[in-house]
Amino acid sequence: MNNQIKYSDDPLSQYINSDKVEKAPEGFTSKVMASVQLEAMPLRTTNFLRKIGMIPVISVSVTIVLILAALFIPANETALSFGPVVDFIKNLKISLPEYDIKSIISFNPSEILIYVVIGIIILSLFDMALNMLFHKDKG
Amino acid sequence: MDYKGDIYYIEQVLAGKINAFSYIVERHKDKSFNLAFRICGNREEAEEIAQDSFLKAYRSLNGFKMKSSFATWLYRIVYNTAISNVRIKKKGLLSLEDFPADATDFIRDNVSEEESEKEYKNSLVNFALQKVNEEERGLISLFYFEEMSIEEISVVTGITKSNIKVKLFRARQKMLEIIEKVEKRKLIYHE
Numbered sequence: 001m002n003n004q005i006k007y008s009d010d011p012l013s014q015y016i017n018s019d020k021v022e023k024a025p026e027g028f029t030s031k032v033m034a035s036v037q038l039e040a041m042p043l044r045t046t047n048f049l050r051k052i053g054m055i056p057v058i059s060v061s062v063t064i065v066l067i068l069a070a071l072f073i074p075a076n077e078t079a080l081s082f083g084p085v086v087d088f089i090k091n092l093k094i095s096l097p098e099y100d101i102k103s104i105i106s107f108n109p110s111e112i113l114i115y116v117v118i119g120i121i122i123l124s125l126f127d128m129a130l131n132m133l134f135h136k137d138k139g
Numbered sequence: 140m141d142y143k144g145d146i147y148y149i150e151q152v153l154a155g156k157i158n159a160f161s162y163i164v165e166r167h168k169d170k171s172f173n174l175a176f177r178i179c180g181n182r183e184e185a186e187e188i189a190q191d192s193f194l195k196a197y198r199s200l201n202g203f204k205m206k207s208s209f210a211t212w213l214y215r216i217v218y219n220t221a222i223s224n225v226r227i228k229k230k231g232l233l234s235l236e237d238f239p240a241d242a243t244d245f246i247r248d249n250v251s252e253e254e255s256e257k258e259y260k261n262s263l264v265n266f267a268l269q270k271v272n273e274e275e276r277g278l279i280s281l282f283y284f285e286e287m288s289i290e291e292i293s294v295v296t297g298i299t300k301s302n303i304k305v306k307l308f309r310a311r312q313k314m315l316e317i318i319e320k321v322e323k324r325k326l327i328y329h330e
Contacts, residue, residue, distance in 0.1 A: 016260075022169075022177075025172075032161075036193075039197065
C-alpha cells in the first residue's frame, strides 16, 4: 500500500512523524545475547540420556539384561557354554516358592499388611536415594 | 559489515553459531523497541518487552518458516508480548491534566522551533496513544509508525482485515478527540 495515498486524507497523520523512531537503549544487543547464551548452555550439555531421563533408561537396561540372561541360561547342565557366570548363577540355588492355590483363595489382607508397609518404606527409601543421586546437580 | 539477510543468519544460528543471532538483534532492535514503546508507553518496560521478544524468537527459531518475512514474524511476537504485558500491568488512564498545557515545556536550548514543534507533536501523539486501549495502541503503532499495510497488520495481530479497518477508524477518532481537547486546553491556558 502506498503510504502517501494512505495519509492524504488522514488528520491524525499530520501529528505523526513516522521518522521519529524510539531507539533501543545502548547495550541492548549485548543484553539479549547474554540471555541467549544462558539459554543455549543447557542445550549444549543436553544429551540423549538427559533428555529422556536416566532412571527409566537404567531400569529398562537392567530388565533387558536380566531377560537376556534368563534366555541364554540353558535348561540342562550338559549344554553349558557360559562358563563361570552361569556356574555362579546355578550355584546360587535360588528356588521359586511353590504356589498353593488354596492359600490365594483364602487370602487374608491383614496377614500381609505388615509386609506391604515394610515393602513400601523400603521402596520409598530406594526411590529417595535414586532421586538424590540423579537430581543432585539441580540443587 | 554488509547484512546478508535474515535467512542467512537464521540458518547460521540453527547450525549452532549462536553469535549470528546478534546480527539479527542489531538489525531489528530499534523497530522492535519502538513498537513495544508505543504500546506500553514506558522505556524501561519497552526494553524488557523487546528483550523478552528476542529471546522468545530465539527459542522458537526452529518453527520459523523460511518462506515468510522474519520481520513480520518477529513483530507478531513483540506485539503479543507487549499487549499481554500491558494487560497484566493494567495502569490507570491518564487525565488531560497529565499533559503539559504550556508548549514551551518542549522548547529546549540549541533546538530549532521546528524541532520543538515536532517534539511537541510527538509527545502529544504518545500521550493520546496512552489514552486508548492496548489493542488500538498496537494497531495505530503498526499502521502509522511502522507504516505497515492492513494485510501485514493482519498477519502480525491475527485480526481480520475488515476488523482492523473498523478498529483503526475508532482508534483514530478517539486519538483525534484527545488531541483536540489538549489543543483547546492549551489555547485557553495561553489566553
